[in-house]
Amino acid sequence: MEKIRLGILGVGNMGSGHSRNLLAGLCPDFELVAIADWNAERVEWYKKEITDKVACFSTCEEMIDSGLIDACLIAIPHYDHPKYAMLCMQKGIHVLVEKPAGVYTKQVREMNEEAKKHDVVFAMMFNMRTNHLYRKMHELVHSGKYGRIRRVNWLITNWYRPQAYYDSGDWRGTWSGEGGGVLLNQCPHQLDLWQWICGLPKSVHAHMKFGQWHDVEIEDDVTAYMEYENGATGVFITCTGDGCGSNRFEVQMDGAKLVVENDKLMVWEFEMSEPEFTKINTIPFGKVEVKEFQPETDGENPQHVGVINAWGGAILRGEPLVAEGWEGINGLMLSNAMHLSAWLGKEVTLPIDEDLFYEELMKRVATSRRKTTGKTVFADTSKTYGSAK
């Protein structure tokens, strides 16, 4: 195989963006040969605005059965990610799944099991992991030199979405269409980074507001408290209603504090770890010496293109992925735990009761008033990714 023949499933905002990158030659291991989308109008738009040089199908099955593709990038609404990923796997087609991996861990677990049975490269589109700041943070936290994590705080409230956003697709903002709100749509990257850098907590207690800032069914305001096995605590705060939100990720460790904010990583490194210091210090208001610095990084942030290229490298040359497909369940576990905790009004421990989660979700899906405007408005989102601002 010289070039991997790629099909894209779903040419909404994300799928069109990926198409543009591929057609611009940014992913040289791939040749974009086909797309599939069940919205005929959107396919017409695609032929006119993006390219008329690729095969167009109205279903994933037809695209797979055409024999044209070796690999499939899945960029459809969340609920169907596992279904089509498994279909591709079963046909020996490599799969890259847009975030989130799915809507509930139960279905994602099934997808992960299916993947083990097939000789395909299964990857997740966790493009934020390619950001040099988060890569460096991951490296420093996992280096071992700063000891234990003690406290994690992520205030990620800069996801402002006006009502027009939720009105732009009848699936948006509904339990039946998305299976959740800001956690499922906006935050999968942060939840993945959280678990990638800091690991999964043992328990979650979340407070949520549903339709607090918008005419929607789902959560648009979340405050989640977490506890780790080692006693560390965490707080994750997010919303889509703040006119001018913040994005500040702080990790406090035994030997350092790390903060990513305003597209900058800063480190406060202690002369010795706090537990060592407090043992030898005799001064009541004594403080450990701290050195503040901005660590050097490679400055690279290849985002979606980086994930697609790593996927290509894995298929052709056995190179490492940015995120293995099976890792998608971790961030979703955090997200599902937050929902379950908020629905039940109490703390939940991880791993959650996946059947109970599914049951509670389906209760909400059953009464979902999924909007029936019929229209879907697409938007150019190409400038909205990748920064840590």
Added chain:
Amino acid sequence: MEKIRLGILGVGNMGSGHSRNLLAGLCPDFELVAIADWNAERVEWYKKEITDKVACFSTCEEMIDSGLIDACLIAIPHYDHPKYAMLCMQKGIHVLVEKPAGVYTKQVREMNEEAKKHDVVFAMMFNMRTNHLYRKMHELVHSGKYGRIRRVNWLITNWYRPQAYYDSGDWRGTWSGEGGGVLLNQCPHQLDLWQWICGLPKSVHAHMKFGQWHDVEIEDDVTAYMEYENGATGVFITCTGDGCGSNRFEVQMDGAKLVVENDKLMVWEFEMSEPEFTKINTIPFGKVEVKEFQPETDGENPQHVGVINAWGGAILRGEPLVAEGWEGINGLMLSNAMHLSAWLGKEVTLPIDEDLFYEELMKRVATSRRKTTGKTVFADTSKTYGSAK
């Protein structure tokens, strides 16, 4: 009365600091004439190191009965603030109480009731209110031009205290000695500023760790979630264990975001309020225009001296106080609500059940293993106040 004759009750770290300011002539309405402290060794130290020109007593009662003082600044351990404040009031002596007002709202409510019966000026040492940044924040939030508060976050973890601090006095870090930890000793200012600027929430759900980072009985790690009547949420995070903590206070409103961090207040002012914007906007990824600026302030931050001078102005000339004595109950209500919530492991609504709080506190006092080292180490804390760093 030309000069107010002042007595200071308690010449530990705080009382000695106030003495130095008074002797340096920074509070011209006052003449420091007496002190009282039951620690004879400390009084000897005071005579030698601070001044031997004032009358020294070993009890508050003696100082009051001496007829030497018109006003008393109370700077003893927390539990006894209301007791001695009431004693002063009953003798017609003006009172300035160090924070916190007391350890439980029940006793502070009694003090507030007592104050109403006497013609004395009753003030609280909420010196952080004199900081120009918080004064400006208070002014902007209360101006009405930014509408409702939606979200409040205060990460105030830069209270690092080594074990030597808790070992420096046998009352430190114990339920019987202090009635609480970081909330009672370090945070009364922030809790007062929180309620002064943002008001009191309707409910609190707090998670606490007791003796997490130190050999102490009390809480040294707190994460508290709050909800307001109007649906706004808040998170207050504090601890005394982080080697290099943070101090970041953010208030998100309908029409602006305000942040105090690193001794700077920044404002992000929206072109129109978010609720107005979302009504008229038709673009799915539309965002309200935001203007970022650093508001002009008078730059002044007179701290303890400012509070004492306002108290003097109130006594002599009827001028306004920085903080009325009765206001001390509000921040303590927040603090007590956090404790009660953590002890009960559930959300509590405000005002809390004060009898239940007292009962729960006394359970802990009864089994308090109050340290019996006997020694008390004093420290110069004069450089540790007032900044918003």
